[in-house]
Amino acid sequence: MxxxxxxxxxxxxxxxxxSTLLFACGLAGVLLRRNVIVIMMSIELMLNGVNLSFVxxxxxxxxxxxxxxxxxxxxxxxxxxxxxxxxxxxxxxRFREVNIRYFEQLKG
Amino acid sequence: xxxxxFLFWLVALLTMAGALMTVTxxxxxxxxxxxAVTMVGxxxxxxxxxxxxxxxxxLIVYAGAVMVLFVMxxxxxDLKHEVKAFTRGIxxxxxxxxxxxxxxxxxxxxxxxxxxVSPPTGEPHLAPANDLTAALGQLLYSQYVFGxxxxxxxxxxxxxxxxxxxxxxxxxxxxx
Numbered sequence: 001m002x003x004x005x006x007x008x009x010x011x012x013x014x015x016x017x018x019s020t021l022l023f024a025c026g027l028a029g030v031l032l033r034r035n036v037i038v039i040m041m042s043i044e045l046m047l048n049g050v051n052l053s054f055v056x057x058x059x060x061x062x063x064x065x066x067x068x069x070x071x072x073x074x075x076x077x078x079x080x081x082x083x084x085x086x087x088x089x090x091x092x093x094r095f096r097e098v099n100i101r102y103f104e105q106l107k108g
Numbered sequence: 109x110x111x112x113x114f115l116f117w118l119v120a121l122l123t124m125a126g127a128l129m130t131v132t133x134x135x136x137x138x139x140x141x142x143x144a145v146t147m148v149g150x151x152x153x154x155x156x157x158x159x160x161x162x163x164x165x166x167l168i169v170y171a172g173a174v175m176v177l178f179v180m181x182x183x184x185x186d187l188k189h190e191v192k193a194f195t196r197g198i199x200x201x202x203x204x205x206x207x208x209x210x211x212x213x214x215x216x217x218x219x220x221x222x223x224x225v226s227p228p229t230g231e232p233h234l235a236p237a238n239d240l241t242a243a244l245g246q247l248l249y250s251q252y253v254f255g256x257x258x259x260x261x262x263x264x265x266x267x268x269x270x271x272x273x274x275x276x277x278x279x280x281x282x283x284x
Binding site for chain 2: 009010012013014015016017018020021022023024025026027028029031032033034035037038040041042044045048051052055056058059064065067068070071072074075076077078079081082083085086087088089090092098
């Protein structure tokens with residue numbers, strides 16, 4: 001019965017496992033998909049998983065620095081999405097498709 | 109406590125379903141919509157962790173701005189169902205899935221092992237939720253003000269760079 005109780009009593013463990021699963025989903029997307037835009041969505045998934053573990057630690061360790069870190073990560077993720085989508089637009093204008101294999105053609 | 113754990117499981121299932129659909133669906137528009145569901149779910153998880161300010165920022169920045177950017181680019185491209193959405197090759201595909209499983213397993217194992225050795229002690233004792241956002245602002249504008257300013261500069265550079273990249277004529281491919 002002890003195991004069942006710890007299963008339903010939500011704690012740091014639960015959030016960390018959920019964040020691991022989100023990260024694994026994102027990793028699978030990055031490795032398996034061929035569409036550049038979907039790959040970037042998967043990267044956002046990975047960043048979200050890491051953010052979740054930061055906030056969970058911030059609560060359960062009673063330290064606010066984790067939330068500051070999440071704030072920075074969010075900003076940089078938004079910037080990364082803007083640059084990546086600009087690259088995708090540049091590729092699409094040339095090849096009319098956004099498959100990842102066309103990115104080896106990118107030169108100055 | 110029961111309602112709290114019920115809320116957690118509900119939102120966690122929603123978030124994981126969104127994440128799985130983002131990775132597995134072949135139509136990129138559906139991927140974007142599932143990603144939006146995941147973002148809202150993560151924002152709700154932030155609320156259950158008393159990070160109200162970050163939950164709001166998550167909704168505005170991710171579920172708002174970044175998702176609009178993704179959907180707008182998808183609409184611009186007018187992508188249909190992808191014929192080859194996934195990588196080909198049985199062996200390399202199996203290797204990649206094994207990599208993902210190994211990563212998830214290793215990290216989960218590390219979490220469980222750590223929790224057995226040193227479980228978190230007692231209740232967390234952060235300030236009351238009302239003061240948390242104020243404390244976050246104090247910290248951000250005092251100790252981490254340099255990082256904050258650097259982020260501002262980075263955002264400016266990225267805005268200019270994204271515009272320059274998107275309207276470039278294609279570098280070495282310009283003539284062809």
